[in-house]
Amino acid sequence: xxKLYDFLDSGNGYKVRLLLxxxxxxxxxxxxxxxxGESRTxxxxxxxxxxxxxxxxxxxxxxxxxxxxxxxxxxxxxAYLPEAPLTQARIxxxxxxxxxxxxxxxxxxxxxxxxxxxxEEFRDELAKKRAxxxxxxxxxxxxxxxxxxxxxxxxxxxxxxxxxxxxxxxxGGFELTGFPHILxxxxxxxxxxxxxxxxxxxx
Amino acid sequence: xxKLYDFLDSGNGYKVRLLLxxxxxxxxxxxxxxxxGESRTxxxxxxxxxxxxxxxxxxxxxxxxxxxxxxxxxxxxxAYLPEAPLTQARIxxxxxxxxxxxxxxxxxxxxxxxxxxxxEEFRDELAKKRAxxxxxxxxxxxxxxxxxxxxxxxxxxxxxxxxxxxxxxxxGGFELTGFPHILxxxxxxxxxxxxxxxxxxxx
Numbered sequence: 312x313x314k315l316y317d318f319l320d321s322g323n324g325y326k327v328r329l330l331l332x333x334x335x336x337x338x339x340x341x342x343x344x345x346x347x348g349e350s351r352t353x354x355x356x357x358x359x360x361x362x363x364x365x366x367x368x369x370x371x372x373x374x375x376x377x378x379x380x381x382x383x384x385x386x387x388x389x390a391y392l393p394e395a396p397l398t399q400a401r402i403x404x405x406x407x408x409x410x411x412x413x414x415x416x417x418x419x420x421x422x423x424x425x426x427x428x429x430x431e432e433f434r435d436e437l438a439k440k441r442a443x444x445x446x447x448x449x450x451x452x453x454x455x456x457x458x459x460x461x462x463x464x465x466x467x468x469x470x471x472x473x474x475x476x477x478x479x480x481x482x483g484g485f486e487l488t489g490f491p492h493i494l495x496x497x498x499x500x501x502x503x504x505x506x507x508x509x510x511x512x513x514x
Numbered sequence: 515x516x517k518l519y520d521f522l523d524s525g526n527g528y529k530v531r532l533l534l535x536x537x538x539x540x541x542x543x544x545x546x547x548x549x550x551g552e553s554r555t556x557x558x559x560x561x562x563x564x565x566x567x568x569x570x571x572x573x574x575x576x577x578x579x580x581x582x583x584x585x586x587x588x589x590x591x592x593a594y595l596p597e598a599p600l601t602q603a604r605i606x607x608x609x610x611x612x613x614x615x616x617x618x619x620x621x622x623x624x625x626x627x628x629x630x631x632x633x634e635e636f637r638d639e640l641a642k643k644r645a646x647x648x649x650x651x652x653x654x655x656x657x658x659x660x661x662x663x664x665x666x667x668x669x670x671x672x673x674x675x676x677x678x679x680x681x682x683x684x685x686g687g688f689e690l691t692g693f694p695h696i697l698x699x700x701x702x703x704x705x706x707x708x709x710x711x712x713x714x715x716x717x
Contacts, residue, residue, distance in 0.1 A: 360653050361615060375603055377610035384603035400578055400587035403606075407580035411613045412564060450563050 313338040314368040316358070318345045319510040320426055322418055322475035323378035324365040328512045329471055330385055333505040340512050346426065379406040382468040391468050401462045405469040408450070409476075416444030418476040421483030430484075437484065448480070448490050455492035459499060466503055474500045479509065516541040517571040519561070521548045522713040523629055525621055525678035526581035527568040531715045532674055533588055536708040543715050549629065582609040585671040594671050604665045608672040611653070612679075619647030621679040624686030633687075640687065651683070651693050658695035662702060669706055677703045682712065 315331070315338050317324035331338055343349045343364050351362045359366045359376045367375045367385075375381055383406070386392035392399065420440050423433040430437065451473065454461065461469040478497050480487055487494055500506070518534070518541050520527035534541055546552045546567050554565045562569045562579045570578045570588075578584055586609070589595035595602065623643050626636040633640065654676065657664065664672040681700050683690055690697055703709070 360656055361611060369600070375600075375607060377607045377614075379610050380603050380606035383606055384599065387599055396587065396590055397572070397578075400583055403583035403586055404578060404580045407583050407610075407613055408564060410610055411580075411617075414614075415618065453563055 314341055315339070315512075316341045316343050316355075316364055316366040316368070317512075318343050318350075318364050319512065321345070321364060322421075322479060322509065323363075323414070325509045326378050326468075326472050326475045327365045327367065327381050327385070329475070329507055330382055330391065330468065332507045332511070333391070333503065334385065334389055335505070336385070379410060379468075379472055382406070382472060386468045391466070391471070393463060393465070393467065395463075398463050402467055402469045405461050406472050408447075409472045412443070412450070413447040413473070414476055416440040416447060417480050417483050417485055419483075420444060420485070421476065421479055424484055425479075425482040441484070444480075444483070444485055448477070448485065448487070448493060451477070452490040452492045455496045459496070466500070470496075470500055475509070517544055518542070518715075519544045519546050519558070519567055519569040519571070520715075521546050521553075521567050522715065524548070524567060525624075525682060525712065526566075526617070528712045529581050529671075529675050529678045530568045530570065530584050530588070532678070532710055533585055533594065533671065535710045535714070536594070536706065537588065537592055538708070539588070582613060582671075582675055585609070585675060589671045594669070594674070596666060596668070596670065598666075601666050605670055605672045608664050609675050611650075612675045615646070615653070616650040616676070617679055619643040619650060620683050620686050620688055622686075623647065623688070624679065624682055627687055628682075628685040644687070647683075647686070647688055651680070651688065651690070651696060654680070655693040655695045658699045662699070669703070673699075673703055678712070 313336065315327060317340060343355065345364060349355060350364050356362055358374050361376060363376065365378050365381060367381045369375055375384060383392065392402065420437055423437060424430045460466055461473065477493060516539065518530060520543060548567060552558060553567050559565055561577050564579060566579065568581055568584060570584045572578055578587060586595065595605065623640055626640060627633045661667065663669055664676065680696060
């Protein structure tokens with residue numbers, strides 16, 4: 312059985328749990344409290360030298376890191392990752408957009424504010440993250456103005472990856488009220504069969 | 515013919531030019547001077563709403579963004595992207611590592627120091643990037659201590675993606691002398707057939 316090392320408040324981990332739920336794949340959850348440094352212990356670093364969750368243990372001793380690489384691997388052969396090469400390339404484009412242009416601003420702001428409770432301590436850092444975070448939301452909103460889903464007119468892992476931290480962006484201080492197309496898309500994602508909330512897991 | 519919108523000092527662009535050279539695929543180069551804001555003009559944003567190079571025009575009006583998504587797409591069916599699903603997942607793991615844990619520290623430092631010439635203006639920001647940048651190099655060096663290549667014992671797009679900004683890390687103030695396995699790997703990458711330097715393109 313697959314084993315997922317994860318922290319339930321993590322949007323990166325949530326991506327994987329949401330896909331596993333929608334694929335109906337059972338897995339064992341091993342909770343890792345990143346707030347207590349449990350992803351930087353010698354034992355964890357032996358599994359993932361980069362010290363991050365989520366981490367998927369595909370079989371005993373065989374680990375795969377990076378949430379979006381895990382999504383791509385698990386979704387193979389399913390409706391969430393169509394087989395056409397150019398479709399997969401466009402999905403990857405949005406997965407890299409998510410990790411480079413979206414997550415470092417929106418997820419990191421949420422982490423400081425909502426998980427660490429240190430909005431005041433990180434005030435200057437948070438201020439610097441607002442413009443690029445809103446820019447990422449703008450790119451998404453304009454893209455969704457003409458489409459229901461990010462790639463190929465269907466719900467794919469591109470939507471799963473982008474939903475994870477977008478739907479909790481307000482916890483990072485990002486207002487979504489100015490992004491009507493994002494709000495409509497969030498509702499469409501939530502209406503997908505098998506949808507679960509961010510801290511849910513298993514059955 | 516493929517058309518690549520690129521800035522020749524960009525490591526992200528170099529990844530694509532290096533792979534195209536090694537695949538022997540001809541392409542048209544359209545230079546975009548990001549230092550003059552040419553990737554943020556209305557004309558460029560109409561092609562890539564995220565305003566970044568490299569951007570590949572696969573056919574007229576059909577664009578693919580994100581360097582590592584472009585690598586994955588172009589390398590399909592070649593020796594640089596073996597077909598086994600788990601191998602591709604591990605390659606993607608390193609591509610996401612590169613964009614999340616490596617590029618934002620090492621490439622951004624190089625940009626401020628070597629391309630903008632503003633080491634003094636960005637002194638505080640640069641200081642914050644040293645620890646995570648060196649951490650990424652440490653992860654790479656330990657991985658390479660036991661292997662010649664990042665994935666599956668062969669030169670793949672994982673090596674190409676990580677080579678791009680690692681080999682110019684000293685331009686960002688990162689010393690590589692403490693990373694002997696990285697240095698040996700850099701030499702192996704340079705010795706690959708069809709290798710070109712960072713600002714090279716075409717034949």
